[in-house]
Amino acid sequence: MLNKEQEALLAGLLAEQKYINPKYFYDKNGSELFERITQLDEYYPTRTERTILIQNAEEMASYFDKSAVIIEPGAGACEKIQLILEAIHPEAYLPQDVSKRFLQQAAQTIKDKFPWLKVYPIVSDFAKPIEIPKEFRNKPSYVFYPGSTIGNFEPESAVSFLKNMRQLVGDDGGILLGADLHKEPAVIEAAYNDTHGVTAKFNLNMLSNVNRQLGSAIDASKFSHRAFYNEKLHRIEMHLVSMQQQAYFVDGKQIDFKAGETIHTENSYKFSLEDIDKMAQGSGFQRIKTWTDKDGYFSLNFFRASLA
Numbered sequence: 001m002l003n004k005e006q007e008a009l010l011a012g013l014l015a016e017q018k019y020i021n022p023k024y025f026y027d028k029n030g031s032e033l034f035e036r037i038t039q040l041d042e043y044y045p046t047r048t049e050r051t052i053l054i055q056n057a058e059e060m061a062s063y064f065d066k067s068a069v070i071i072e073p074g075a076g077a078c079e080k081i082q083l084i085l086e087a088i089h090p091e092a093y094l095p096q097d098v099s100k101r102f103l104q105q106a107a108q109t110i111k112d113k114f115p116w117l118k119v120y121p122i123v124s125d126f127a128k129p130i131e132i133p134k135e136f137r138n139k140p141s142y143v144f145y146p147g148s149t150i151g152n153f154e155p156e157s158a159v160s161f162l163k164n165m166r167q168l169v170g171d172d173g174g175i176l177l178g179a180d181l182h183k184e185p186a187v188i189e190a191a192y193n194d195t196h197g198v199t200a201k202f203n204l205n206m207l208s209n210v211n212r213q214l215g216s217a218i219d220a221s222k223f224s225h226r227a228f229y230n231e232k233l234h235r236i237e238m239h240l241v242s243m244q245q246q247a248y249f250v251d252g253k254q255i256d257f258k259a260g261e262t263i264h265t266e267n268s269y270k271f272s273l274e275d276i277d278k279m280a281q282g283s284g285f286q287r288i289k290t291w292t293d294k295d296g297y298f299s300l301n302f303f304r305a306s307l308a
Contacts (some may be wrong), residue, residue, distance in 0.1 A: 002214075002251050009213055013255050019264040020206055022152055023098060023125065026076075027209040031102045033202040035077050040198060042190045048298040049146055049178055053083040056291045056300070060176065061087035063289065063302045065140035071130060071168065072096065072144045078106040080146045085114055092136055096122040130168055141169040146300070148180035150279070151235070151269040158269075162283030166305060174304040175285065179271045181292070181299055185229040188270065192227035192236050200225035203238055203265055216250045226262065238266040276301055 002010065012019045025034065038046035053060070061084065064070075068090040072081055075095030085093070093110060097103040100123045107121035120133055132141060143165045150158050165175055192199055207220040223240045230237050242257035249255070271279075273290060276299070280287045285303035292299045 006214055006251075009210065010250055010253065013210075013250075013263070014253060017264055018257075018262065020210060022266045024206050024209045024213070025202065025266070026097075026099055027205070027212070028099055028102055030202060030205050030209065031076060031097075031099050033198060033205060035079075036198050037194070037202060040194045040196065042194045044187065044191055044297055045148055045178075045180055048293045048295075049148075049300065050080065050083060052291050052293055052298065052300050053080060053146075057084045057087040059289075060084055060291070060300070060302065061089075063174065063176075063304075064088045064090065064142055065172075067091050067139050069094065069132065069136045069139045069141045070144050071132070071141060073130065073165075074098075074145075074149055075103065075106065077102070078110050081144055082110070082113065085110075085117065090117070090142075091139060092118040092120060094120050094122055094130075094132065094136075096124060096130055098123070098125050129164070132168070141173040143169060143173075143175040143177075145175060146178035148178050148268070148298070150177060151180055151271070152266060153269075154267070155269070155279075158279055159282045162279060162285065162303075166284040169305060171305050171307060174288075174302060177276075177301045177303060179276055179299050179301060180268070181296055182234065182270050182272055183295075183297055185231060187297070188229050188236055189227065192238065192268075193225075197225075199227065203227075203240060206265055207240070214250050216248055218248055218255075219246070222246055223263075233267075234270050236266075236268040236270075237264065238268075239264055271299075273299070281306075 037043050069092045070090045071094045073096050075097050078095050103121050107119050111119045203225045204220045207218050222243050226239045226241050239262035242261045244259050246257045277287050280303045286306040287301055288304050289302045290299050
């Protein structure tokens, strides 16, 4: 008998437009593949965001209280936070991620590099509430959410997520949020269709994770990767394409694929500053400051909790 999470996963595969929640990208192999993606020439977001963080670390730090607690949902390898930790010098860092082994390794790296910092890794699905340890609940709290992960949410869900972050940080806190900006579609599409095929492996690896979750035997070799920019909706869409007619059975239900039929695995929305303002205002924040690169490809935005 399937649990609720498994039932939701199976429901996506039985839908008219099949889909899988992007959280299933991130098993250990998926997390490692994503870190490889961030180092590719075509993948501009990571290197651009890193440059923005390095060049503006001191100014960014001025928006954080010196006794700050920094929470990073979906922290992954905890690489970007290292670029600003010395400047902010918070009291504690709470990285959160669903992959226990990957998170623990990353947290240990932070402890070794910043021995003065209290590090408390939180292993959980960031869709669930994050609990701040009791000793830090009266400290000013800030969320670090880089990488334009906010673009993976549908617009309404992005606001809901930010509302949860607003509740987490309280009236004295804020969030430093990465958001990918509108630009030429060709630049965006190249970032999700790298010449080394790493993004394709990342997308296809999701099926291995799905098989573990459902006890299924979906054959990834019978699917291919597709990513394209939807100009009307201002988003990249990633899909897995069935290369032939095929069928699988899970929990007594048959999942049928026609040749050319797709599983929708991810959206990545791109934003204008007006879009970012709307997200902030709709979730109880106010955008205070934005930093961008010289080409206007990417942005980091500091939101402060709004009391209005």
